Amino acid sequence: MKSDRDKTTVTLEDLLRLKRAERPAPGFWPEFDRELRAKQLAALVVERPWWRTFPARAIAGVARYHLPMGASAILALTFLSVREYQTALPEAGLATPVLEFSTQPNLESAGGNVIEIASASDAAPDVRPVAAAAERSGLAIGEASAREEIRSVSAMAALIGGTEDSGATFRPPARSTSENFSAVQEIEALFGNRTLLAAASQGFESRVLPARQPVVDPLAQMKPPSDVRRARFMGTAFSTVASVKPVATRNSERLASRIADQRLYEAGVSRLGLGGDRLMVKF
């Protein structure tokens, strides 16, 4: 080669032949074989098309976020519940004074029955007509009707007193019950109807303060055995029927009054029996 030609002659082919002398480093081939083996093994695994692997991958992707999604849902639910509860609290706080306020004018508008409110704390049988009147007038009356009542009473007071400002003394009892009570007393003085205002004042105490049990002779509380038996047999029927409709209550009372004590006693005796230390009742 070199000896065959002139020493100074170097052709393009000679230069290109120099590139054959470029060799990789000594440790190249072991690394090359190792990487090639890994790629060859990976190539042996047949890759499935994407439309077959997509559902499994999508499910796996969603499954990875199950726990965070559940926790987020619970947090969101809790947040909404607390928020609803907080917005409902002020409404519930307003509902109580409206109910108290609406009760008072309705009692006044009930006429002669208002007097019976005063005796309601003393005598239990007199409560029924008052409760019926209250139910008729509507205990669940809204705030609008309560304000209408205030306006009518204040107008009456203005007519009698000759001033427009007297109506301003009426305020909802939620703010200050004592102020309203004093206002009612002023109206009482203007009206001259002491019976109405006295009844209102007595009713107020019974409503505001807890009812105190009157001192009663224990012997007076005892009832005859016939009354006890009749109450036992008819108690369940009365409680369910009387609580729903007043008419049904009247019918039950009428039915109960027709049953003679003697008949009840005989029926009770025939159905009762003693066996050892047991009391047997037949139905």
Place this chain on the structure above:
Amino acid sequence: MDATKVIGKTLVASPERAQEADADVEIVRLVQAGDVAAFDRLILKYRERVLGIVYHLTSNREDAADLTQDTFIKAFQSINRFGGQSSFFTWLYRIAVNTALSHLRKHRLRSFFSLEMMDTDQPVSREIIAALTDTSGAERDTYARELQEKLNEAMQKLSTKHRTVVTLFEIEGLSHQEIAEIMDSSVGTVRSRLHYAKQLLQAELQPYLRR
């Protein structure tokens, strides 16, 4: 069909190549029958030549290693489609050239050299370098390194087709017909590309040529 165009036909230049091609076909039949380990023999036989082709086309040793591995993986995956119309090495070279050219097309703007060390102790390279310079020792190695960079720069200035022809003919020593078969073109086209590429390289490397 063009008379000079040879496609789908085994071109064997010498009896040694004919024996080599027959041996390759037998190994390929084994691989096609399911003997995966037989493919390792083909890898061992052709890995240096395939690496050389890819390296001279890319002038980057890291890319050359990856592309050579990809070449063998592609050959392994499509070995069942090899019907024996051409020799195995021609078929494998075609895969290597196409893989390298595809890589060059994708990374046209990101090309930088990462050259292998030139073995200046080889007789051929030692004589050539000695003819080019009278220096010795460290200066001689520095000169060889500079010459190597200039050669690669000149090669990268060629188009991919011209570079491929020069690489396969001048460096790998394939015939025109083999190159035509690998590049899926005619022998005349190969000759013409080779002539044009040499003119460009001569202009680039004129300071290093001595007449």
